[in-house]
Amino acid sequence: xxxxxxxxxxxxxxxxxxxxxxxxxxxxxxxxxxxxxxxxxxxxxxxxxxxxxxxxxxxxxxxxxxxxxxxxxxxxxxxxxxxxxxxxxxxxxxxxxxxxxxxxxxxxxxxxxxxxxxxxxxxxxxxxxxxxxxxxxxxxxxxx
Numbered sequence: 001x002x003x004x005x006x007x008x009x010x011x012x013x014x015x016x017x018x019x020x021x022x023x024x025x026x027x028x029x030x031x032x033x034x035x036x037x038x039x040x041x042x043x044x045x046x047x048x049x050x051x052x053x054x055x056x057x058x059x060x061x062x063x064x065x066x067x068x069x070x071x072x073x074x075x076x077x078x079x080x081x082x083x084x085x086x087x088x089x090x091x092x093x094x095x096x097x098x099x100x101x102x103x104x105x106x107x108x109x110x111x112x113x114x115x116x117x118x119x120x121x122x123x124x125x126x127x128x129x130x131x132x133x134x135x136x137x138x139x140x141x142x143x144x
Contacts, residue, residue, distance in 0.1 A: 001053075001114065008088075009047025011106055023061060023111030026089065030105040036095035041075050044091045044109055052083040052114070059113040060091055066109070071097030074110060081112075 007013055014024035028034075029047035036042055052058055060079035066072040075092045091110045095101050103109065133140070 003053075003114070004051040006049040007047060008049070011047070014048070014112055023113045025063065025108040026060075026091070026110050026112050028091075028103050028105055028107045028109045030103065033105070034103040036072070036093060036101045036103065038095055038098050038100070041092060041094040042103070044093055044103055046089045046091065046109075048089045049086060050081065050089065051086065052081065054083045055116055055119075056083055057081060057115055057117050058089075059115055060089070061111045061113060063108060063111055070099075070101050071095060072101055072109075078113075 005013060009027065009029035011027045011029060014026040016024055026046050026048065028044050030045070034042050034044065050058065058081035060074060060077075060081065062072070062074045062077055073094050073096055075094045079092065081089060089112075093103065093109060
C-alpha cells in the first residue's frame with residue numbers, strides 16, 4: 001500500500017525495524033529536548049503529514065522499549081489518525097515513572113500501524129442474540 005506523506009522533519013521516514021513488524025517507528029522532531037517529569041504529558045511533533053485512503057486509520061501506539069525501560073507511554077493509546085486528517089502527526093507522551101525523562105530530537109517515540117476499519121450503520125432493536133457469556137463484563141471470564 002502506498003500512502004502519500006509530507007516529511008517536514010529532518011529525519012528519515014518511519015521504517016519497519018524487522019521484516020515482519022506491524023508498526024513503523026516514528027521519531028520526535030524537536031528544536032530542543034523536552035523533559036517529561038513524573039506524571040507529566042507532552043505533545044511531541046513528528047514533522048509528518050499523511051493522506052490515508054478512506055476505510056483506513058493510522059494507529060499511534062507506544063514503543064514497548066520506552067514503556068519497559070523508562071515508563072513512557074501514550075495517553076490516548078492507541079491514538080487514531082483518520083483518513084480525513086491532514087495535520088501534523090503528533091504523539092501525546094506521558095511519563096508514568098518516578099524519574100524525569102528527556103525526549104531527544106530524532107528519538108523513536110511511537111509506532112504507527114495502518115489498519116482497515118469498517119463504517120457501521122446502527123440497527124436499533126429491543127433484543128440481542130443470546131450467548132454463553134451473556135452480560136458478564138470485567139473479570140467475568142477469569143479463573144479463581
